[in-house]
Amino acid sequence: MSVYTPLSTAELEHFLSRFALGSLQSFRGITAGIENSNFFVSTGAGEYVLTIFEHHTADEVQDFVRLARHLGQQGLRVPAPVADRQGEWLHQLKHKPAILCPRLPGEHISNPQPEHCAAIGSALAQLHIAAADLSPMRPDNRDYHWWLSTGPQLVSALNEQERGLLEDELAYQTAHRADWLALPQGWIHGDLFHDNALFSDDGQVAILDLYNASAGALLYDLAVVANDWCCDVNGVWKDGCVEALLSGYQTVRPLTAAEQAGWNLVLRGAALRFWLSRLLTRRLQQQQAGELALQKDPAEFMQKLLRRRAQ
Numbered sequence: 001m002s003v004y005t006p007l008s009t010a011e012l013e014h015f016l017s018r019f020a021l022g023s024l025q026s027f028r029g030i031t032a033g034i035e036n037s038n039f040f041v042s043t044g045a046g047e048y049v050l051t052i053f054e055h056h057t058a059d060e061v062q063d064f065v066r067l068a069r070h071l072g073q074q075g076l077r078v079p080a081p082v083a084d085r086q087g088e089w090l091h092q093l094k095h096k097p098a099i100l101c102p103r104l105p106g107e108h109i110s111n112p113q114p115e116h117c118a119a120i121g122s123a124l125a126q127l128h129i130a131a132a133d134l135s136p137m138r139p140d141n142r143d144y145h146w147w148l149s150t151g152p153q154l155v156s157a158l159n160e161q162e163r164g165l166l167e168d169e170l171a172y173q174t175a176h177r178a179d180w181l182a183l184p185q186g187w188i189h190g191d192l193f194h195d196n197a198l199f200s201d202d203g204q205v206a207i208l209d210l211y212n213a214s215a216g217a218l219l220y221d222l223a224v225v226a227n228d229w230c231c232d233v234n235g236v237w238k239d240g241c242v243e244a245l246l247s248g249y250q251t252v253r254p255l256t257a258a259e260q261a262g263w264n265l266v267l268r269g270a271a272l273r274f275w276l277s278r279l280l281t282r283r284l285q286q287q288q289a290g291e292l293a294l295q296k297d298p299a300e301f302m303q304k305l306l307r308r309r310a311q
């Protein structure tokens with residue numbers, strides 16, 4: 001369970017007293033998620049999600065909320081915070097930034113099928129288009145420069161063969177850096193795994209967790225989705241899923257010739273990024289002994305990287 005900052009009923013009631021949302025009826029920590037502390041909160045006015053940010057500054061949270069509001073105004077179903085009686089939506093709780101968002105409808109899909117991949121492809125393309133006129137963009141703090149600086153710091157967790165793989169992939173990405181930079185760029189979600197989407201009976205998709213959103217190659221965002229939604233844990237493509245993802249995306253935003261040529265490059269980069277970030281998360285979780293935290297396996301993304309390299 002990923003609740004790093006526990007809350008008492010009295011603390012939450014005190015927090016809610018700033019809002020005109022009625023009194024607290026119940027709340028519980030959310031087990032999913034690994035970065036922030038999240039709670040489902042029921043009040044007289046409805047259902048909400050309280051997020052306490054564990055790693056982000058208030059300035060960064062402002063950026064995410066600016067994006068969420070912009071997307072929400074254009075009809076996308078994303079978590080945008082509610083304001084308190086003073087019109088403030090960004091708060092401090094236990095000395096950390098905190099926001100309260102309406103709880104969005106829908107269910108997570110545990111094993112995405114082609115129809116889900118098509119729907120998320122189209123929703124992601126809508127996000128890319130809707131965000132295009134929002135500036136300034138937040139830089140990606142998990143980009144190529146982070147891979148180069150962080151990769152070598154994580155090698156102590158790797159065996160010799162794995163170190164060789166990491167070095168070789170970094171060299172490959174460096175050699176093809178110009179191709180990557182020539183791809184269409186814009187706001188990207190950056191972490192659109194299937195546990196960050198909710199599907200409703202009305203056919204709408206809610207996109208959660210905009211807390212990695214930044215500037216980046218739009219195709220890379222699609223590759224993050226493909227490496228999670230469209231394959232098994234070893235990276236083997238599931239029947240029809242990538243095709244559905246790409247065609248769903250292209251019903252809204254057709255890929256350019258450079259993007260079609262760059263698909264394998266960004267699939268490799270996306271696998272590398274999550275191999276490294278999971279290695280780093282595991283190291284941090286080991287240092288924070290005793291925390292109740294969800295674990296995600298770095299080896300899954302090393303396997304996916306190996307498979308994309310073999311393509």
Ligand SMILES: Nc1ncnc2c1ncn2[C@@H]1O[C@H](COP(=O)(O)OP(=O)(O)OP(=O)(O)O)[C@@H](O)[C@H]1O
Nearest residue numbers: 030032033034035036049079101102103104195209
């Ligand atoms: N606005 C919302 N409406 C409905 N459910 C939500 C909402 N926000 C969060 N959740 C639920 O809480 C879970 C965790 O939220 P979120 O993914 O934002 O946390 P996180 O710690 O940033 O996750 P991670 O680090 O794994 O990406 C979601 O998977 C979803 O089930």
Ligand SMILES: N[C@@H](CCO)C(=O)O
Nearest residue numbers: 034191193274278296
């Ligand atoms: N979606 C990420 C965790 C949150 O950034 C992963 O599966 O590694």
